[in-house]
Each structure stands twice: as C-alpha cells, then as structure tokens.
Amino acid sequence: MSLLSVRDLTVKFAMRDETVTALNGISFDVAKGERLGIVGESGAGKSITGFSLMNLISRPGYVDRGEILLDGEDVVKMNDKRLRQLRGDKMAMIFQDPMVTLNPVLTIGQQMIETLLAHRKLSREEARQIAIVKLREVYIPSPEDRLDQYPHELSGGMRQRIIIAIALLLDPELIIADEPTTALDVTIQADIMELLLELCQSNKVGLILITHDLGVVSQMTERTLVMYAGRIIEAGRTREIINDPQHPYTQGLINALPQQTLPGHKLRQIPGNMPSLTNIPPGCPFNPRCEYATDLCRSKLPEVIQYGEVQVACHEVERLHAEGARQEQNA
Amino acid sequence: MKDMNAQTPLVEIKGLEKRFDLDQGFLETLKFRNGRLTRETRAVHAVNNVTLDVNRGEALCVVGESGCGKSTVARLVAGLLTPTSGEIHYDGSRIDNRSRAEMQPLRKKIQMIFQNPYASLNPRMTIRQALEEPVKHHFPSFSAAEVRDKVTEVMMSVGVDPSWAKRYPHEFSGGQRQRIAIARALTVDPEFIIADEPISALDVSIQAQVLNLMLEAKESRGLTYLFITHDLSVVEHFGTRVAVLYLGAVCEVADTATLFSNPKHPYTRALLSAVPQLKDDRPNHIRLKGEIPTPINMPQGCPFQSRCAFANNRCRSEPPKAIHQPDGSLVACHAVEEHRLDEDAIGA
Numbered sequence: 001m002s003l004l005s006v007r008d009l010t011v012k013f014a015m016r017d018e019t020v021t022a023l024n025g026i027s028f029d030v031a032k033g034e035r036l037g038i039v040g041e042s043g044a045g046k047s048i049t050g051f052s053l054m055n056l057i058s059r060p061g062y063v064d065r066g067e068i069l070l071d072g073e074d075v076v077k078m079n080d081k082r083l084r085q086l087r088g089d090k091m092a093m094i095f096q097d098p099m100v101t102l103n104p105v106l107t108i109g110q111q112m113i114e115t116l117l118a119h120r121k122l123s124r125e126e127a128r129q130i131a132i133v134k135l136r137e138v139y140i141p142s143p144e145d146r147l148d149q150y151p152h153e154l155s156g157g158m159r160q161r162i163i164i165a166i167a168l169l170l171d172p173e174l175i176i177a178d179e180p181t182t183a184l185d186v187t188i189q190a191d192i193m194e195l196l197l198e199l200c201q202s203n204k205v206g207l208i209l210i211t212h213d214l215g216v217v218s219q220m221t222e223r224t225l226v227m228y229a230g231r232i233i234e235a236g237r238t239r240e241i242i243n244d245p246q247h248p249y250t251q252g253l254i255n256a257l258p259q260q261t262l263p264g265h266k267l268r269q270i271p272g273n274m275p276s277l278t279n280i281p282p283g284c285p286f287n288p289r290c291e292y293a294t295d296l297c298r299s300k301l302p303e304v305i306q307y308g309e310v311q312v313a314c315h316e317v318e319r320l321h322a323e324g325a326r327q328e329q330n331a
Numbered sequence: 332m333k334d335m336n337a338q339t340p341l342v343e344i345k346g347l348e349k350r351f352d353l354d355q356g357f358l359e360t361l362k363f364r365n366g367r368l369t370r371e372t373r374a375v376h377a378v379n380n381v382t383l384d385v386n387r388g389e390a391l392c393v394v395g396e397s398g399c400g401k402s403t404v405a406r407l408v409a410g411l412l413t414p415t416s417g418e419i420h421y422d423g424s425r426i427d428n429r430s431r432a433e434m435q436p437l438r439k440k441i442q443m444i445f446q447n448p449y450a451s452l453n454p455r456m457t458i459r460q461a462l463e464e465p466v467k468h469h470f471p472s473f474s475a476a477e478v479r480d481k482v483t484e485v486m487m488s489v490g491v492d493p494s495w496a497k498r499y500p501h502e503f504s505g506g507q508r509q510r511i512a513i514a515r516a517l518t519v520d521p522e523f524i525i526a527d528e529p530i531s532a533l534d535v536s537i538q539a540q541v542l543n544l545m546l547e548a549k550e551s552r553g554l555t556y557l558f559i560t561h562d563l564s565v566v567e568h569f570g571t572r573v574a575v576l577y578l579g580a581v582c583e584v585a586d587t588a589t590l591f592s593n594p595k596h597p598y599t600r601a602l603l604s605a606v607p608q609l610k611d612d613r614p615n616h617i618r619l620k621g622e623i624p625t626p627i628n629m630p631q632g633c634p635f636q637s638r639c640a641f642a643n644n645r646c647r648s649e650p651p652k653a654i655h656q657p658d659g660s661l662v663a664c665h666a667v668e669e670h671r672l673d674e675d676a677i678g679a
Contacts, residue, residue, distance in 0.1 A: 041534035186605040194618075215606070260609075267568070
C-alpha cells in the first residue's frame, strides 16, 4: 500500500461574490520513500496541494470533496488532536522562505527541543542531544553553539538547513517541501538540494517537492506531476516527462527554457497567461494558449488517460504524437 | 571583439567603488574599545574597484549571487547612486560627477527596467499617463497628437493592446506589467538600457515572452544592454559578454560562449556547476565551503579565498589583478595566473 493516497481532492475558496475552485479533483499516490515533484506556474494550485496534505487550508478555503489517506487514515476527517500528533511526526513541511519560518524570539535550541518534547517522552537533556545529532546531519558546523543562537544570527542557507533538521527531528515518513530553495542563491540551492536528496535516500523518507524549476525536479525526483489551473494535466516518471512530454503545456514549459534554444535565437514562448481561478475557460483549461486546440478542446474537459508510460489529460495527444513523429522523420 | 576595439565603448566603468555607511549619526559611531571611547564607522563595501566596458550593440550580463553588488553597479551606472570613487564615462564623457540638470539630456539615452513590475509602475496612473509622461518630458516640442502616436506605436511593438491604455496597473498580470515597464523605457528612444533582474519575478512561460521582447527590441532598435541577473541559463541565451561579480569585485569577464565552455575562475566554475540541469542525472556539482562573507568585514586578499579550494598564502594576503587570458577573457585569480588549476578540473 502506498504511504499517501490522494483521491479526487477538491479545494474551494468561498469569496464574497463567488466560490472559486483552487484544486479540481486531483488524485495521486506517493509510495514509501518515493520522491515526487509537483511543477507548475504560480496559480496552478501546487502550494494549495501541499497545504491541504497537512490539513492547513483555513477559511475561506475548504476541502469540498475527496480524501487524503496517510497510511490509510483520512487527513481531511481527522480531529485536531490527531492532526497535531501526525504533523511533524509522520509528515513534516518545509516552507519557501527560511527568513520567516523560524520564530524570531526563540533560540534554535528552544524551537527544536519544544518540538521533541511535544511529541516524545524525553528529558530536556535527551532532547538537546537529539537536536545536536540532527543539526550535525545537515552539516551545521559546531551545532552545540548554534542551539543558543537566534535565527537572525544565521544566514539564509544555514536557516534552511536548520528547518530541514527540524523537519527531520521526529523521523517523519513524508516531507513536503514547498519551493524550499527559491529564496536562496544557486550555489546554496545546490547544497540544500544535495542534502535533502541524501537524507531522503539514507532515511527512506518520502518527499513531495513543490517547485516551478524543471531543472530541480529533474535532478531530485522519481515521479512528477504537472499542474495547470488547479488540475493535474500530466503525471509519470520524471525521466519520461522531461525527455518526452506529451501534454502541449508540459512541452511548452520545457521548450520555453533558454537552454532549449540556441543562444541569441527567439525562445519558444507559450502565448498568453495562466487563467485566473475565477475565470477558467470552458473545456480544457489550457485551450486558449494551445496551438493544437480543436472545437472538442474548447467544449469538453479532457479526462486523464494512460498514454504510453504517462497519464495525460489532453484530447489531442494521439494526433500530437503522430505529428511529432512525422516532423522527426522529415528532420 | 577585435573590430569592437576600434571604436570606444559606449560605457566605460573605471575603478568604481561604492560604500554605504552603516553608522550615520555621531552617537552611532561611538564605540568602547579597551575601556576607551573611540569613534569608528563601519561601511558596507558594496562595489570594490570594478572596471568594465560596455561595447555598442552588446548585451553585457552581470551575474552573481545576492549581495555581490550587481544591482548597485546598475544603479551607479544609471546615476541613481553616486560612486564613492571611480569614474563612469558614457559615450566618451564623464557622467558620474554631473549635477541633476546636467544629467537630464542623458536620461533620455539611458533607461532602466526594474525587477518588480508590481512596484515600478505608479498604481494611481493609467498606463497612458505612465507612458506619456516620459515622452512629454523629454520631447517638449511634441504636440499632444504626436505624443499619443508615439505611445501607441511603442505599445504595439511590445504586444500591449493600445486600447488598454485607460486601465490601471493593477488590472494587468505580472508579464503584461513588465511589458508596460519595457514600453515605458522604450518610449523615449533610448540607446542604452539597464535591466535589473527584469524577468526573475515572472513565471517560466512568461519569462520567455519578455526575453523575446527584449531581444527583438535589441535587434530592431540597435540597443545596448546592461543586464543584471542571477540566472545563468538566461545569461547563456541573452548575453554577448558576461561579467561575474563576487563580493563587489569582478572575478571574470568573457564572451558568453567562452565563459560557458571554458570557465576559469574557481567561483565561475562553482556557479556554473550549481545550475540544475534538465537532462543530466548526475551533475558534477562543485561544493563550496561556507557562504558569502559579509561585505562589512572584507577579507584581505582575494574576496573569494574563504570559500576557494585553491587558496594559498598569496591569495590570503594580496588581492588578484584581472589578467588577460589567451582566449580573450579577463580573470582575477592568482591560481589561474600561476597555472595551479590546469591539471585539475578544466577537463571535467
């Protein structure tokens, strides 16, 4: 059985005049120790997915239907007490901005020990020792001294490493990382990603990595979901999706990257913008930006179908594939 | 490069330095040292002895991590900040010591595009007002109809429908706002554009749209760009030359193709290896020790020595000079100069 199983998850936000659907019937699984990437642009619903897994959606948002089964237990229906037990213990979350995630008025040690004591029957000294071990695991130099420092005394990369150490404190089975390195420099990002990968592999921890960066997904994950306007439009093994994307949006996203075009040439851009959630076009949400759209695409929402190795939600995937093959032959 | 040397560069930056004082009031400067009251001032050394040329028609990219002084360089060149020392020449004449009034004619030639299109457009002005303002200011002889035509023409060229001119900035998405910000820079027919991270606030598919627009404007208007970014894949695509900055100092300047195929400075190599690649499963990531030191307590010698695997005693005491390499690049590194790196990672 998979560690996490999301079925038909739909999240809505009740605004003043109308109710918008931020997540629309998404389903996916994460096996024990598996690393899953969720990619998409802003407004695609990837962060909402992460938040709802931890049951952190608060008013005016609510889970309209669907279930989130963590080891068979539905997170959506859990009471607060059970949620508190699970958060941190079974699944932990790493947020985007390390500057605001840590409490500025508590020392690193207080924050780590507090977490341990809330979940485990330990003495303060035992908790302190565990904290030191975890800080060492994330390559924090002289961890004994760091415990008595405040977050503002540390750099961004160091803070994000401490946040990872806190996420790992209780040996969770699943880590949800929402753009963990977007606020950091590339050299620091590379360090943090390498560390996260190493820790997930050695401790057999599952990882859900939410990011807009296809390069990061390609290097970190085994499977990938591509989201657009609150839906999953393509899912499959990361290799397949990067090397042979089927959905026109995924293709566009990959082709738009500067490294996919010869320097100085025009980039292959996707026209238009992601629709706002209050104004999603009928039919396939991508159809106004899609060069292959037909009348069917403009009227009927495509189902997710198995196509070769991947799942894809596109009416025209077979035609696209045939055309792609023909173009390759001509070239 | 060779035929470029015949003409003078459009912009010459010579020994540019910028310090920001941290302790400004008299009381802030008072410190107790060994039981005695002394006065000392601390300063952020944002830009340290930067010498760079921007040639006509090129897109010079300045890359580096946060805090390396790349935005400060952009603001100094644009005349938004005054340098502590050093000179900036534009088209042969010195501009860093000019008064506001003397700068005015140049403001038409030098335009700037900022990072955040949500903050760079006045929320209380319609798009038409925002775009007409610079035209009216710089072309006082234009009639109202001429101003209007000019604005309409530029809006069309950046792909913003002129019928949207009555709207306010909040009615547009980030990508459209950045197009409007570019339009605003283009309305006065500039020759030199300074773009400070113009696409980093935008989504991937929108980044491509804006980059294409900037490339088109470069072709059709013969623009010269100073392009500030942290994104190396954008540099490889957009830049004709690249300057790598670290802690306010230039490490390496080279043609884009040369820099990417044969990076020489240890920092450039680490930076290139850190970019997540799409199709490469096992990157040879060069791990750097530690993080960028603060520019308040500048290290002696080479600014990069605290994180460099090749640092020796000379690196710790003597700042390296930029030296021309056989392939035309400029590299400031003792290890490169002494050929200490050759047997190591170059082949990798």
